Amino acid sequence: MSETTTIVCVVCPVSCAVQVEFEGNGIIRTDHNQCKLALEYVNDELFDPRRTLTTSLAVDGGAKPLVSVKTDHGIPKHRVMEAMQSLSGLHVQAPVHIGDVIVPNLIGTGADLVATRNVAAA
Amino acid sequence: MIKMRSADVAVIGGGPAGMAAAAAAKEAGAGSVILIERDEELGGVLNQCIHDGFGTKVFKEALTGPEYAAIYADKVRDAEVETRLEATVLELTEDRVLTVLSEEGMETIEAGAVVLAMGCRERPRGAIGIPGSRPAGVYTAGAVQNYMNLRNLAVGRRVVILGSGDIGLIMARRLTLEGAEVACVAEILPYPSGLARNVVQCLEDFNIPLFLNTTVAEIHGAKRVEGVTLASVSGMDVIPGTERFVPCDTLMLSVGLIPENELSRQANVSIDRVTAGPVVDDAFQTSNPGVFACGNVLQVHDIVDYATMEAEIAGRSAAAYVADGTLPEAEIQIKVGDGLRYVLPSHVSGLDAVNFTMRVTKPDQNRAIVFSSGGKVLRRLKQQALSPASMARVRLGKARFSDTREILVEVGD
Amino acid sequence: MTDKFDVAIIGGGVVGCAIARALSRFQLDVVVLERDVDVARGTSGKNSGVAHTGINVPTGSLKAKLNVHGAAMFESLCRELDVPYKQVGKLIVALDESQVPDLESMQARGLANGVPVLDIIDADEIKRLEPNITGYAAVHAPTAAITCPYSLTIALAESAAENGVEVMLESPVTAISGEPGDFTLTTPKGAINAALIINSAGLASGEVARMAGVERWRIFPCRGEYVILDKSVGDMITRMVYPVPPKGGAGLGIHITPTVDGNILLGPSTDYIEDPEDVDTTVDVRKQLLKEASEFLPTINPRDVITAYSGVRPKLTSASEGGFGDFVIEEVPERPGIMHLVGIESPGLTAAPAIAEMVAGWVTDKLSPAVRPDFKEGAHTAKRFREQSREVQTSLVDNDPDYGRVICRCELVTRREILSAIENRLGARSINSIKYRSRSMMGRCQGGFCGPRIVDLLIEEGVPFDELNLKGDGSWMFFDTSKGLREGHDSRTGEAVIER
Ligand SMILES: Cc1cc2nc3c(=O)[nH]c(=O)nc-3n(C[C@H](O)[C@H](O)[C@H](O)COP(=O)(O)OP(=O)(O)OC[C@H]3O[C@@H](n4cnc5c(N)ncnc54)[C@H](O)[C@@H]3O)c2cc1C
Numbered sequence A: 001m002s003e004t005t006t007i008v009c010v011v012c013p014v015s016c017a018v019q020v021e022f023e024g025n026g027i028i029r030t031d032h033n034q035c036k037l038a039l040e041y042v043n044d045e046l047f048d049p050r051r052t053l054t055t056s057l058a059v060d061g062g063a064k065p066l067v068s069v070k071t072d073h074g075i076p077k078h079r080v081m082e083a084m085q086s087l088s089g090l091h092v093q094a095p096v097h098i099g100d101v102i103v104p105n106l107i108g109t110g111a112d113l114v115a116t117r118n119v120a121a122a
Numbered sequence B: 001m002i003k004m005r006s007a008d009v010a011v012i013g014g015g016p017a018g019m020a021a022a023a024a025a026k027e028a029g030a031g032s033v034i035l036i037e038r039d040e041e042l043g044g045v046l047n048q049c050i051h052d053g054f055g056t057k058v059f060k061e062a063l064t065g066p067e068y069a070a071i072y073a074d075k076v077r078d079a080e081v082e083t084r085l086e087a088t089v090l091e092l093t094e095d096r097v098l099t100v101l102s103e104e105g106m107e108t109i110e111a112g113a114v115v116l117a118m119g120c121r122e123r124p125r126g127a128i129g130i131p132g133s134r135p136a137g138v139y140t141a142g143a144v145q146n147y148m149n150l151r152n153l154a155v156g157r158r159v160v161i162l163g164s165g166d167i168g169l170i171m172a173r174r175l176t177l178e179g180a181e182v183a184c185v186a187e188i189l190p191y192p193s194g195l196a197r198n199v200v201q202c203l204e205d206f207n208i209p210l211f212l213n214t215t216v217a218e219i220h221g222a223k224r225v226e227g228v229t230l231a232s233v234s235g236m237d238v239i240p241g242t243e244r245f246v247p248c249d250t251l252m253l254s255v256g257l258i259p260e261n262e263l264s265r266q267a268n269v270s271i272d273r274v275t276a277g278p279v280v281d282d283a284f285q286t287s288n289p290g291v292f293a294c295g296n297v298l299q300v301h302d303i304v305d306y307a308t309m310e311a312e313i314a315g316r317s318a319a320a321y322v323a324d325g326t327l328p329e330a331e332i333q334i335k336v337g338d339g340l341r342y343v344l345p346s347h348v349s350g351l352d353a354v355n356f357t358m359r360v361t362k363p364d365q366n367r368a369i370v371f372s373s374g375g376k377v378l379r380r381l382k383q384q385a386l387s388p389a390s391m392a393r394v395r396l397g398k399a400r401f402s403d404t405r406e407i408l409v410e411v412g413d
Numbered sequence C: 001m002t003d004k005f006d007v008a009i010i011g012g013g014v015v016g017c018a019i020a021r022a023l024s025r026f027q028l029d030v031v032v033l034e035r036d037v038d039v040a041r042g043t044s045g046k047n048s049g050v051a052h053t054g055i056n057v058p059t060g061s062l063k064a065k066l067n068v069h070g071a072a073m074f075e076s077l078c079r080e081l082d083v084p085y086k087q088v089g090k091l092i093v094a095l096d097e098s099q100v101p102d103l104e105s106m107q108a109r110g111l112a113n114g115v116p117v118l119d120i121i122d123a124d125e126i127k128r129l130e131p132n133i134t135g136y137a138a139v140h141a142p143t144a145a146i147t148c149p150y151s152l153t154i155a156l157a158e159s160a161a162e163n164g165v166e167v168m169l170e171s172p173v174t175a176i177s178g179e180p181g182d183f184t185l186t187t188p189k190g191a192i193n194a195a196l197i198i199n200s201a202g203l204a205s206g207e208v209a210r211m212a213g214v215e216r217w218r219i220f221p222c223r224g225e226y227v228i229l230d231k232s233v234g235d236m237i238t239r240m241v242y243p244v245p246p247k248g249g250a251g252l253g254i255h256i257t258p259t260v261d262g263n264i265l266l267g268p269s270t271d272y273i274e275d276p277e278d279v280d281t282t283v284d285v286r287k288q289l290l291k292e293a294s295e296f297l298p299t300i301n302p303r304d305v306i307t308a309y310s311g312v313r314p315k316l317t318s319a320s321e322g323g324f325g326d327f328v329i330e331e332v333p334e335r336p337g338i339m340h341l342v343g344i345e346s347p348g349l350t351a352a353p354a355i356a357e358m359v360a361g362w363v364t365d366k367l368s369p370a371v372r373p374d375f376k377e378g379a380h381t382a383k384r385f386r387e388q389s390r391e392v393q394t395s396l397v398d399n400d401p402d403y404g405r406v407i408c409r410c411e412l413v414t415r416r417e418i419l420s421a422i423e424n425r426l427g428a429r430s431i432n433s434i435k436y437r438s439r440s441m442m443g444r445c446q447g448g449f450c451g452p453r454i455v456d457l458l459i460e461e462g463v464p465f466d467e468l469n470l471k472g473d474g475s476w477m478f479f480d481t482s483k484g485l486r487e488g489h490d491s492r493t494g495e496a497v498i499e500r
């Protein structure tokens, strides 16, 4: 028996209210999504909810006090706070460039924490 | 001494809109393009929006604000746009003379065309009139975001948020992630004013309560905020007996953005009462020929991609204006019908397809956005859900503009 | 610490600061003791900012004398100290014929008090002067002027400090003992010794008098709330527009006042309150102000309100008594050596220069000091960039690049002006101290944009982020660094989290 539910796609601000029909652990069809980016999100949200974590880290010797960072993939939603805890106290040495991997395989999720901003050395 | 110079196109504001407009103007053949930004770097509000969700339309990818800004900063550099940082435009005359102040001194620039891209500012406490004392600890959400994400300063430890605007929701998550406690979000309207996406991933993910039909009736604390009185409202009036005290050390306001149009007014550009931004045609030309507007100075955007897209048209139009001395007349009037707060642009030339942007007056389901002319429907676009929080965007092909002088846009069935 | 002064002035309002500056022309050791983090934080910072002509005060009263005399001194004082002053004039507008006798009696009283010019004008003339105002007839007082009350108070204090007066902030006087020539004033910062005392403690002047054993004055606080309208509608009027004062009321009625910065004030209300420090603003009064002001100026739109504030009048008459209470400026015979200034309500701002002259005369009679030969008259602060012509602005930046960085965009305040405010002579470092000295954070965004930039400058100038405060002890701005919140220590210094 298939089931239907509505999931708000959070990938971008359009916030499509996506209708999903699914059975077991597979999606049969989706409706009301403006683009394909919803598919992976909805699938994850149903069977393995994930979030991209964005935050910042303190920079040593930089022209700015902080560098912004993100996980390059979603990490399990229930591990977000644990990931934040693991970053506590972490300092990054300037210079930093967009895309630099700051923490590989963050708390074993398989996602790398990468810089999203350039910070020159002071 | 006041220095004097000229430029084909001058772009005011180096946020995403200004960057895209400047690069597009240059690529469309404008000889000299100058981009003026008062901050020390390009990017505008994106620099402090370290969350992701930018670029899904243009790049089919959810980038963070700084990443999205960096792409356009590179474009500006590659296009050889002259960029002036830490320079503030003090004045703009009707005939497009800019007065610019920087550490190098005072300068006037005579521009062939001007693109307004000054963004918007936040509505402060006074404007919404919360009564009570005036302790430290009342901040606007954008200021909290700036302190937290750019300056490594945390404004408090236990926060109540008034207003469910997007910046407030984003900051609810941000504060929670960093270890502060967000007690609740109070929204005076019966529905959230921020996007559904942000209600889900910023509040629901973290079990932060959202109280609708609720406002802050009073702020407590002499020196620093010690708490607020929340109260339920009917319409805009507090319902007696519903008051309750919530202890907190910070009240964060997310009660809306106001386009920054002081310069536009100086240049005698007509301002729309609803959007609080300039009235424009489909070339994004304002009522003052040769002056164009795009981005948040025009209307408050929730999706940067659309700001970028309209800015590119504005930049190309500015280049065309400089080349040709004029642009085609835009004589087809767009009328705002039932269910809509506004529709942009307000008049079009009919020579090209147009992407109309608009906001509805209230949340609704299973309706349609209907374009008609003299009773004849030109386009009906079914909408499963309509929300004032999301800007709707509807394209009308060039063919639909033939033989019309006036098009009505409304929410219909 | 015990310091010996000739004169101790209690209260850094416009009155205390004007007295301090008047005394700084002499070779005297003078101290101003102010309990707040800065001067001008009491009533002197929260009023209509009007240099009144002297129409509304009973002929023959001390108020009338000091008002008219103060008004005559005002312009040159403002010019000396580089404080804004604009003689915009005032209309007191009658809405119908029945109020015309009131206009006539006001005109007669004003002229008797010594107001230089007062005319009665008709409806057409009102329209010609103020096209947006509707009225039946009006008193026109062309010499009425507006100023910036906190700028004046601060400038007086800083000029006094420049000329050797010690201004001690966060120094409430809690007890007074001793005799003339040898008084002791107790403050948390130590005991202060002074030969003479001036009690210019505003709302607390009755209480200060009691500290010195003088029980006779009771002060009834009466709050006046205002709303401020955005500059974009500042050109709705050019003159002050007042109603005919309500009979037996505690104030002049809700008026519409342009400010020297181009905003418009609506207010003040009149509400007797219990706590003199209760400067809350309320929803009801806000509505009332908008409603009453709209009777004269129908174009007022609630959307143009940028903020609200209130000030408290130190009345010597209670709500039930109503009526008039004159200024009290008295040395009490059985407790000599202390000059008490009590009930200095409106027009206390206007009268301040004259009050200062009078009180300085009392001091010089007693102490016969020599004149200070090197008295410095002028201001020493940065120029207000926004008020200069383009030519002057250009030469300012050419000589000092710090004038080229705009910090507050709404009010056009430059880095130089913020730095000058931070380096002020009184050592006031609160965010509000910077605000009132530079006008930054006072515009339509109320600091949303410039706040972070001013915080940067304060930190650059050596104020640690965890000591930054809005208005003194306890009004902290930042709990911690963003990173420190979670890490349990300050990520800038590696030190443990600050306990709050
Ligand atoms: C908190 C928040 C979250 C958002 N989240 C998303 C999201 O997830 N996804 C998404 O797609 N969009 C998002 N947006 C929307 C997007 O950021 C905006 O639409 C976009 O930044 C608007 O760009 P702009 O260039 O018009 O304005 P701004 O970015 O505000 O830039 C205006 C620039 O003009 C400069 N300026 C102004 N006046 C002058 C002057 N007189 N002289 C010189 N320079 C001047 C300013 O300094 C500023 O840099 C978000 C916006 C906010 C505020």
Ligand SMILES: Cc1cc2nc3c(=O)[nH]c(=O)nc-3n(C[C@H](O)[C@H](O)[C@H](O)COP(=O)(O)OP(=O)(O)OC[C@H]3O[C@@H](n4cnc5c(N)ncnc54)[C@H](O)[C@@H]3O)c2cc1C
Pocket (backbone or CB within 6 Å): C010, C011, C012, C013, C014, C015, C016, C017, C033, C034, C035, C036, C039, C040, C041, C042, C043, C044, C045, C046, C047, C048, C049, C050, C051, C052, C171, C172, C173, C174, C200, C201, C202, C203, C204, C205, C208, C223, C224, C225, C268, C311, C312, C313, C314, C344, C345, C346, C347, C348, C349, C350, C351
């Ligand atoms: C609503 C309103 C509108 C007004 N409008 C006008 C107008 O337009 N024109 C006009 O001429 N006048 C006006 N006034 C009157 C004018 O503002 C006052 O007369 C004037 O500011 C009084 O100054 P002050 O120095 O006596 O008192 P304040 O400014 O109150 O100063 C007293 C100071 O003493 C300090 N203090 C108190 N106790 C102690 C202590 N124990 N130790 C140390 N310090 C202490 C306080 O902190 C305060 O700073 C208005 C007043 C109000 C309330």
Ligand code: SF4
Pocket (backbone or CB within 6 Å): A009, A010, A011, A012, A013, A014, A015, A016, A033, A034, A035, A036, A037, A038, B056
């Ligand atoms: S489906 Fe596409 S457009 Fe809709 S919210 Fe998701 S990412 Fe945005």
